[in-house]
Amino acid sequence: MSRIVADGISVLRERRAIVDGVSLAMEGGQFIGLIGPNGAGKSTLMSVLAGLLAPERGTVTIDGAALAAFDRRRLARLRAYLPQNPRAEWPVSVERLVALGLTPQLPIFGALPEAMQARVDAVLAMVDMASRRDQPATTLSGGELARAMLARALVGDPQVLLADEPLAGLDPRHALDGIGRLRGLADGGKLVIASVHELTLAARYATHIAVMRQGRLIAFGPTAQVLTAALLHEVFEVDACVTGAGTPGAVVDFVPTPAQA
Amino acid sequence: MVGKRLWPVLAGVLLLAGVLLSLGIGRVWLNPLVLADSVFQPKPNLAWLILIELRAPRTVLGVLVGASLGLSGAVLQGLLRNPLAEPGLLGVSAGAALGAVLAIYFGLSATFLLATPMMGIAGAIAAALLTLSIGRGGTLTMILAGVAVSGLMAAGVSLALNFAPNLAAVYEITIWLLGTLENSDWDQVLLVAPFILLGWICLAFSARDIDALTLGEAQAESLGVNLARTRLLALAGTALSVGAATAVTGSIGFIGLLAPHIVRPFVGHQPSRVLLPAALFGAILLVFVDVATRAIPTAGQEIRLGVLTSIVGTPFFFWLVVKLRRLSP
Numbered sequence: 001m002s003r004i005v006a007d008g009i010s011v012l013r014e015r016r017a018i019v020d021g022v023s024l025a026m027e028g029g030q031f032i033g034l035i036g037p038n039g040a041g042k043s044t045l046m047s048v049l050a051g052l053l054a055p056e057r058g059t060v061t062i063d064g065a066a067l068a069a070f071d072r073r074r075l076a077r078l079r080a081y082l083p084q085n086p087r088a089e090w091p092v093s094v095e096r097l098v099a100l101g102l103t104p105q106l107p108i109f110g111a112l113p114e115a116m117q118a119r120v121d122a123v124l125a126m127v128d129m130a131s132r133r134d135q136p137a138t139t140l141s142g143g144e145l146a147r148a149m150l151a152r153a154l155v156g157d158p159q160v161l162l163a164d165e166p167l168a169g170l171d172p173r174h175a176l177d178g179i180g181r182l183r184g185l186a187d188g189g190k191l192v193i194a195s196v197h198e199l200t201l202a203a204r205y206a207t208h209i210a211v212m213r214q215g216r217l218i219a220f221g222p223t224a225q226v227l228t229a230a231l232l233h234e235v236f237e238v239d240a241c242v243t244g245a246g247t248p249g250a251v252v253d254f255v256p257t258p259a260q261a
Numbered sequence: 262m263v264g265k266r267l268w269p270v271l272a273g274v275l276l277l278a279g280v281l282l283s284l285g286i287g288r289v290w291l292n293p294l295v296l297a298d299s300v301f302q303p304k305p306n307l308a309w310l311i312l313i314e315l316r317a318p319r320t321v322l323g324v325l326v327g328a329s330l331g332l333s334g335a336v337l338q339g340l341l342r343n344p345l346a347e348p349g350l351l352g353v354s355a356g357a358a359l360g361a362v363l364a365i366y367f368g369l370s371a372t373f374l375l376a377t378p379m380m381g382i383a384g385a386i387a388a389a390l391l392t393l394s395i396g397r398g399g400t401l402t403m404i405l406a407g408v409a410v411s412g413l414m415a416a417g418v419s420l421a422l423n424f425a426p427n428l429a430a431v432y433e434i435t436i437w438l439l440g441t442l443e444n445s446d447w448d449q450v451l452l453v454a455p456f457i458l459l460g461w462i463c464l465a466f467s468a469r470d471i472d473a474l475t476l477g478e479a480q481a482e483s484l485g486v487n488l489a490r491t492r493l494l495a496l497a498g499t500a501l502s503v504g505a506a507t508a509v510t511g512s513i514g515f516i517g518l519l520a521p522h523i524v525r526p527f528v529g530h531q532p533s534r535v536l537l538p539a540a541l542f543g544a545i546l547l548v549f550v551d552v553a554t555r556a557i558p559t560a561g562q563e564i565r566l567g568v569l570t571s572i573v574g575t576p577f578f579f580w581l582v583v584k585l586r587r588l589s590p
Contacts, residue, residue, distance in 0.1 A: 047479075050483055052479065052482050052483060072486075072487060075485065076483065076485030077485075079483075080483070081479070082480070083477070083479040083480060086476060086477060086480060087477065088475060088476070089342040089475050089476070089477060090475050090530045090531070090532060092475055092529060093529060096475075096529065096531055097475065097476070100472060100473055100475060100484070103472070103473045103485065103486070104484055104485040106469065108466065108468075108469055109465075109468065136530070149476075152476070152480075
């Protein structure tokens with residue numbers, strides 16, 4: 001079980017704080033839904049937690065070791081990161097694309113070992129893409145590509161998964177399927193951090209909710225306690241109706257305020 | 262279409278055919294019987310001397326140079342994920358040309374034959390260092406720095422032409438710039454081979470990284486790829502191999518651009534798998550074009566290699582544009 005602790009991290013751009021003094025502690029078994037309006041700093045925070053962006057202030061540690069001092073390949077085996085709208089630059093087959101997730105496990109030269117091929121087959125089947133394995137990745141639809149990329153992230157069996165809007169572009173069935181899978185990973189002891197705009201899905205599946213606004217972490221805690229109508233009103237500036245947050249039947253619905261209607 | 266398992270055989274046959282043609286074609290026909298006879302003589306005959314001292318170094322150099330262009334083209338296209346990337350993009354070819362032109366301009370080449378390639382290599386390395394020092398930090402900034410360095414080096418060449426002491430120097434510089442494998446000798450091969458081989462090693466070590474770049478820079482970095490190191494490997498490899506190649510042959514366009522495109526569909530588009538076939542086809546293309554420069558009858562001078570690659574390469578390029586137009590909506 002991995003534990004990530006962020007302590008007072010700030011990221012500055014042109015003297016403006018994109019991420020402003022964020023501190024939070026997360027550990028395996030949690031599925032953290034990161035929510036907040038556009039431009040709240042969610043993606044930047046994810047990059048910092050993934051170790052891809054060094055914050056101007058503050059530190060991130062994984063299991064007590066500073067992220068900044070981590071060996072690249074060791075870190076790559078420990079955590080997987082999926083950026084927003086990932087795309088394939090060459091028309092490689094879906095199978096090859098997924099196998100790229102094993103890059104940190106591979107020697108500098110040579111083909112994919114037999115044992116790793118089994119791993120690729122398993123994750124392809126898991127995301128329902130086994131029948132598309134030979135199709136060029138550039139010809140997939142947006143949702144299919146998102147599933148292939150999720151398989152890419154999971155193929156190395158990372159302890160931590162950071163996914164930036166992994167549900168964007170998925171149809172209802174695959175969105176439910178995808179977020180259910182993320183929860184399943186957390187139930188299996190992994191730490192999953194995903195930014196999500198579909199608040200109903202977050203309310204149903206996330207064990208914890210982290211809320212960002214203007215670079216600051218407004219709230220962080222178990223879904224049932226954090227995801228309230230009052231908080232959503234404060235963060236998104238719209239009235240919301242929240243029922244049963246943290247339960248499988250949760251619903252979050254936005255209602256127009258009288259002034260806007 | 263050629264089967265995916267068949268291409269290594271095809272490449273091998275083509276390369277062998279190119280090498281044999283390159284050894285066989287020239288001003289005089291070498292009778293294989295006379296050549297075979299020479300092996301058993303204590304003193305080599307004329308045919309043997311022509312083969313070993315003139316045609317063999319020319320062929321070896323053609324293979325080395327063509328493979329360098331194809332390999333570095335494949336690495337740069339993988340690194341930049343751009344089908345138009347080619348070895349000249351980073352300023353090293355222009356730097357090599359400037360170095361060699363300065364050697365001719367100051368008359369160093371007249372007193373010492375290897376001065377031109379040596380200055381060429383120095384120019385390529387200087388250009389690469391300049392590109393790296395200005396353009397480090399990002400892939401796009403490296404391309405832009407490369408374009409700027411190319412422009413600067415080209416300006417230097419123009420300046421040398423502008424202030425050339427006499428018409429003979431202008432002629433010599435211009436002809437050198439057109440690119441050729443004529444007058445190759447073993448000294449040149451021995452001078453550039455270490456640089457070229459070192460460059461190939463740098464380029465080969467970027468294979469895993471350019472594969473990961475299929476996922477874009479953010480995911481590649483998350484997979485443990487050190488992009489700064491990858492860029493350095495690609496730049497150093499190109500500077501050493503293509504810089505040294507340009508230093509002896511002059512500028513040769515299109516090979517580095519085309520070779521990766523020809524082989525890419527046959528290896529499933531995976532960037533690392535493009536490297537070896539691109540090097541092979543670069544060598545094949547260059548050797549065949551060089552054979553053609555000798556086979557095409559001309560009144561005086563041989564048609565120059567760089568000229569012919571451009572003439573042959575342009576239709577290929579049009580074909581590439583049409584193909585890309587068909588693929589993209």
